[in-house]
Amino acid sequence: MIIVRPIKKSDLKALYRIAEDSGHGFTSLPVNEKLLQQRIKHAEESFAKDVKEAGNEGYLFVMEDTETGEVVGTSGIEAAVGLDDAFYHYHLGKVVHSSRELNIYNTVEILSLCNDYTGASEICTLFLSDSHRKNNNGRFLSRFRFLFIAEHKERFSDTIIAEMRGISDENGNSPFWQWLEEHFFSMDFPTADYLTGIGKKVFIAELMPKYPIYVSLLSKEAQAVIDKVHPQTVPALRLLEAEGFARRGYVDIFDGGPTVESHVNNIRTVNHSKRCQVIIDEVQSTDNYIICNSKVADFRALQTRLSLRETAKQVVISQAVADALMVSEGDWVRLVAN
Incomplete structure (x- = not known):
C-alpha cells in the first residue's frame, strides 16, 4: 500500500537520496545532511505544534511503500513564507513611453523586485521517484496537501502559491540567470540556487538590481524563458491549473519560472x-x-x-x-x- 505521512527523523537517509535525485533548480532540498536534519526537525516541531494562525511552520511529508518500507517521494507545505527571511520575486509589469507630438506610443515590459507574497502559504518540495511514477501517485502526492489544508485551515494563509521550476539545462545552467550573473552576480546558477536553499539569501538584497529591469535589455535567450516552466514541471503546472491556480505575473528571480496562486476557497480539491x-x-x-x-x-x-x-x-x-x-x-x- 502507498501512504503519505509526516516525515520523521529516521527518514533522513531517504530524504538525502531524494535531494540528490531531484537535481538543479530544486531549491527547497539542498544536498546537505545538516540542513536536511534541520528541515526534518522543523517539520516534526511544526506537526506537534498547537497552531491558531499561520506562522513559520513547515510541513514536510513523505510517500511510503508499506510493502517495502521504502520512502519513494516527498511533498511539503510552508505555512507562511517570508516571515523570517525575505521572500523575493520579480513582478512582470509594463510601462508606457509615449509622445503625442511625435505620435509614438511604446509599451515596454519590466521586471520589478518585490516581496508581495510575504505571509502566503506555499506548496513545495514535490518529488516522486521514477519507480513509482504510475497509478496516479504523482497526482496523489500533490493533491493530498489540499485535503490537509482543508482539514486544518487555521494553520494556513488564505493565499496559496506554488513556484514552478523554470528553464535550465542538465548542467544547471539557466539562460535567465546567466544574464543576471554576467551583469550583477559573478556566481553561477547552481551556486546561487544552493545558497538560497541553505538560507543564505542576504546576497540577493545586496547584489540584485534595486530598480526595475527592462525586459528588452535582457539577452534574447533570457527573454525567451521568462514565465516558462521546465519540461519536467509541465504536468505539475497543468495539475495546479486544473485545481484553480493561475499566474499573476510573478516569476522566480533565478530561473524566471512562473509562480501560480489561488485563494484557498477557490482550490478545486478544497471545495469538492x-x-x-x-x-x-x-x-x-x-x-x-x-x-x-x-x-x-x-x-x-x-x-x-x-x-x-x-x-x-x-x-x-x-x-x-x-x-x-x-x-x-x-x-x-x-x-x-x-
Missing part, C-alpha cells in the same frame, strides 16, 4: 472534499478516492476504493484501509474523488 464518518466493512464500489484522517502529527493519506453514503455523511472503507489511516469506526475522515 467532504468530511465523513467511517464505517468499516467490505467495499463493493470501484470508485477511487484520495482519503485522509483528521489528525496532524499522526496524519495519514492514501488512494483507495470506497463506498460513499453522501446523504448520511458516511464512508465505507475496508479494515486494511482503516488500519493504514489509523482510524476506527465513527472517526471522521476527509476525502475527494481521484
Whole structure:
C-alpha cells in the first residue's frame, strides 16, 4: 500500500537520496545532511505544534511503500513564507513611453523586485521517484496537501502559491540567470540556487538590481524563458491549473519560472472534499478516492476504493484501509474523488 505521512527523523537517509535525485533548480532540498536534519526537525516541531494562525511552520511529508518500507517521494507545505527571511520575486509589469507630438506610443515590459507574497502559504518540495511514477501517485502526492489544508485551515494563509521550476539545462545552467550573473552576480546558477536553499539569501538584497529591469535589455535567450516552466514541471503546472491556480505575473528571480496562486476557497480539491464518518466493512464500489484522517502529527493519506453514503455523511472503507489511516469506526475522515 502507498501512504503519505509526516516525515520523521529516521527518514533522513531517504530524504538525502531524494535531494540528490531531484537535481538543479530544486531549491527547497539542498544536498546537505545538516540542513536536511534541520528541515526534518522543523517539520516534526511544526506537526506537534498547537497552531491558531499561520506562522513559520513547515510541513514536510513523505510517500511510503508499506510493502517495502521504502520512502519513494516527498511533498511539503510552508505555512507562511517570508516571515523570517525575505521572500523575493520579480513582478512582470509594463510601462508606457509615449509622445503625442511625435505620435509614438511604446509599451515596454519590466521586471520589478518585490516581496508581495510575504505571509502566503506555499506548496513545495514535490518529488516522486521514477519507480513509482504510475497509478496516479504523482497526482496523489500533490493533491493530498489540499485535503490537509482543508482539514486544518487555521494553520494556513488564505493565499496559496506554488513556484514552478523554470528553464535550465542538465548542467544547471539557466539562460535567465546567466544574464543576471554576467551583469550583477559573478556566481553561477547552481551556486546561487544552493545558497538560497541553505538560507543564505542576504546576497540577493545586496547584489540584485534595486530598480526595475527592462525586459528588452535582457539577452534574447533570457527573454525567451521568462514565465516558462521546465519540461519536467509541465504536468505539475497543468495539475495546479486544473485545481484553480493561475499566474499573476510573478516569476522566480533565478530561473524566471512562473509562480501560480489561488485563494484557498477557490482550490478545486478544497471545495469538492467532504468530511465523513467511517464505517468499516467490505467495499463493493470501484470508485477511487484520495482519503485522509483528521489528525496532524499522526496524519495519514492514501488512494483507495470506497463506498460513499453522501446523504448520511458516511464512508465505507475496508479494515486494511482503516488500519493504514489509523482510524476506527465513527472517526471522521476527509476525502475527494481521484
